[in-house]
Amino acid sequence: MENIEFDKILRDRLEGVTEAAPDVWEGISQGLARRHRRVVMRRFSMAAVAAAAGLAIALLVIRDPRDGKLPETPVRTAHALQQEQPAAETPAVDVLPIQKQIAAFTRNQVTAQAVVEKPADMAVVPPMVSEEETVATAETAETAETPETPAAEEVRDQETQPSQDHLLTEADLPAGFWTAEDEAISRKTHTSNISILSNLTTVGSDNDLIYKASPMHSSSQTGNRASSMVEPYSDSPKFFSPLSLGLQVEIPIVDRLSVSTGLTYSYLVSQYDMLVDKVLYEGAYNQLHYVGIPLTLSYRFVETPHFGFYVSAGAAAEKCVSQRYVFGSNVLHEKVGGLQWSAKAGLGAEYWFVPRFGLYFDPSLVYFFDNSQPFSIRTQQPLQARFEVGLRFKI
Amino acid sequence: MLYERYSSVMYPVCVRYLGREEARDVLQDGFLTVFDKIGTFKGEGSFEGWMRKIFVNASLMHLRKADALRYTEDITESPELGGVMEHGVMEQIGTKEILDLVAQLPSGLRSVFNLFVLDGYSHAEVGAILGITEQSSRSQASRARSLLQEKIKKLYNGKH
Numbered sequence: 001m002e003n004i005e006f007d008k009i010l011r012d013r014l015e016g017v018t019e020a021a022p023d024v025w026e027g028i029s030q031g032l033a034r035r036h037r038r039v040v041m042r043r044f045s046m047a048a049v050a051a052a053a054g055l056a057i058a059l060l061v062i063r064d065p066r067d068g069k070l071p072e073t074p075v076r077t078a079h080a081l082q083q084e085q086p087a088a089e090t091p092a093v094d095v096l097p098i099q100k101q102i103a104a105f106t107r108n109q110v111t112a113q114a115v116v117e118k119p120a121d122m123a124v125v126p127p128m129v130s131e132e133e134t135v136a137t138a139e140t141a142e143t144a145e146t147p148e149t150p151a152a153e154e155v156r157d158q159e160t161q162p163s164q165d166h167l168l169t170e171a172d173l174p175a176g177f178w179t180a181e182d183e184a185i186s187r188k189t190h191t192s193n194i195s196i197l198s199n200l201t202t203v204g205s206d207n208d209l210i211y212k213a214s215p216m217h218s219s220s221q222t223g224n225r226a227s228s229m230v231e232p233y234s235d236s237p238k239f240f241s242p243l244s245l246g247l248q249v250e251i252p253i254v255d256r257l258s259v260s261t262g263l264t265y266s267y268l269v270s271q272y273d274m275l276v277d278k279v280l281y282e283g284a285y286n287q288l289h290y291v292g293i294p295l296t297l298s299y300r301f302v303e304t305p306h307f308g309f310y311v312s313a314g315a316a317a318e319k320c321v322s323q324r325y326v327f328g329s330n331v332l333h334e335k336v337g338g339l340q341w342s343a344k345a346g347l348g349a350e351y352w353f354v355p356r357f358g359l360y361f362d363p364s365l366v367y368f369f370d371n372s373q374p375f376s377i378r379t380q381q382p383l384q385a386r387f388e389v390g391l392r393f394k395i
Numbered sequence: 396m397l398y399e400r401y402s403s404v405m406y407p408v409c410v411r412y413l414g415r416e417e418a419r420d421v422l423q424d425g426f427l428t429v430f431d432k433i434g435t436f437k438g439e440g441s442f443e444g445w446m447r448k449i450f451v452n453a454s455l456m457h458l459r460k461a462d463a464l465r466y467t468e469d470i471t472e473s474p475e476l477g478g479v480m481e482h483g484v485m486e487q488i489g490t491k492e493i494l495d496l497v498a499q500l501p502s503g504l505r506s507v508f509n510l511f512v513l514d515g516y517s518h519a520e521v522g523a524i525l526g527i528t529e530q531s532s533r534s535q536a537s538r539a540r541s542l543l544q545e546k547i548k549k550l551y552n553g554k555h
Contacts, residue, residue, distance in 0.1 A: 003540060007512045009485050010493065010543075014411070014513055017490050021406035024423040025398055031427045233459065273460075278526045280459050 193250040197390030237272035239377035284327035292318030412454035508539035
């Protein structure tokens with residue numbers, strides 16, 4: 001019998017052969033339940049992060065002193081008013097004692113209106129009052145016409161006496177209060193920013209890797225991956241959340257629109273079984289270090305002195321400057337060619353504690369293109385949610 | 396139900412790569428992968444063929460983890476054994492017995508033989524999967540065939 005004939009007979013005999021399998025369903029159902037729990041936990045974690053982010057934004061909005069609304073008329077601080085009104089012409093301005101002013105600042109979260117109460121010579125739009133209030137005011141006026149006792153008059157004089165000593169100056173303001181100059185800075189939309197950022201990217205799914213036998217085998221492991229002497233070999237790779245740090249400069253282009261660029265560093269760690277020169281190592285680590293240049297356009301659709309909301313979109317090019325495999329007690333370095341390109345879009349919020357210094361939160365979706373980069377969360381899960389937070393300085 | 400429909404078909408696939416003891420574990424792992432990846436089946440080819448690939452991969456992975464394939468490429472010579480198989484011998488051997496005889500081959504030879512002869516991969520593809528040369532795959536397939544024929548003849552002679 002020829003070999004070919006033997007092979008054919010063997011193939012025909014074993015083709016589609018069936019045999020009662022041992023009952024492993026219980027193990028399968030337990031395994032499925034474990035995987036389901038893992039997926040649920042991961043989704044729950046992502047939802048929790050999103051909720052926390054939303055809560056943080058909401059808290060920032062609530063804490064905004066102006067509640068996001070700017071007064072129609074220019075804000076006047078005590079300092080500004082002092083400069084506007086010559087001392088000789090200073091009318092009888094009702095000024096609260098300094099302690100009351102500070103208390104008012106604290107209680108009302110400081111607006112200029114709380115500092116100086118209606119100077120007499122200022123054209124003030126009369127507030128709308130009800131009929132009852134009008135009657136009450138008339139009664140008060142009548143009462144005011146009655147003679148006062150000397151003691152009461154003295155007290156009243158002390159309280160209403162206009163005095164430069166009692167006017168609130170910038171020096172009197174507690175630390176962190178905004179001055180007229182601060183207000184001017186905060187209103188400047190054409191201001192460049194420097195940001196120090198850090199971000200965390202979520203790992204959204206299991207992304208189990210199946211070892212693919214030919215013809216699927218190595219079909220997608222091209223480029224740097226093909227030239228590597230290391231091959232991923234695992235049905236359950238573990239990816240740690242990538243971490244990035246960076247420094248960016250934001251430059252205004254036109255009103256509300258700005259462009260930012262800078263330098264970022266990203267660190268990616270994966271753990272999986274790998275074949276190193278055809279030898280299997282279980283639970284080995286791969287560490288990737290990327291340095292990148294992002295370019296982002298931002299449009300601020302809400303902009304107040306303390307607060308800003310914006311949408312942003314952009315792209316980034318990143319170069320892997322170091323790749324390291326750690327298996328057993330061995331360490332292997334491999335060079336990585338090419339660039340990792342990515343595109344992102346997101347929403348952002350910024351909060352200025354003081355005119356030149358603020359905090360921002362920038363959740364976004366990032367898509368990593370297939371540029372034959374080493375096996376990592378970016379190749380297995382190209383679309384990722386990123387949560388970036390940072391400090392921002394106006395220059 | 397998927398498990399009930401296909402477990403009896405996929406179990407023999409695992410047995411001829413691993414033997415009965417280890418086939419049980421891989422059958423479980425294979426079905427977990429099937430349930431996990433079932434959404435990726437695009438309808439190209441038969442569903443059974445897609446599943447078979449998953450179980451073949453799972454079996455090979457199991458062998459790799461046990462380091463059973465590490466020395467596969469060391470064997471490049473293929474001394475002929477057993478001589479020529481006579482016609483009519485195969486008809487006297489049961490399918491279950493053939494399955495067990497295949498499972499008794501050394502793991503490296505068994506993998507090459509299964510992939511090339513029974514699962515229809517080319518020697519180039521077998522080489523790529525197992526990390527050996529095409530020539531080595533040819534030699535090992537030939538050696539595995541000779542060993543198997545020898546075992547079949549022994550079984551046949553024992554019966555008659």
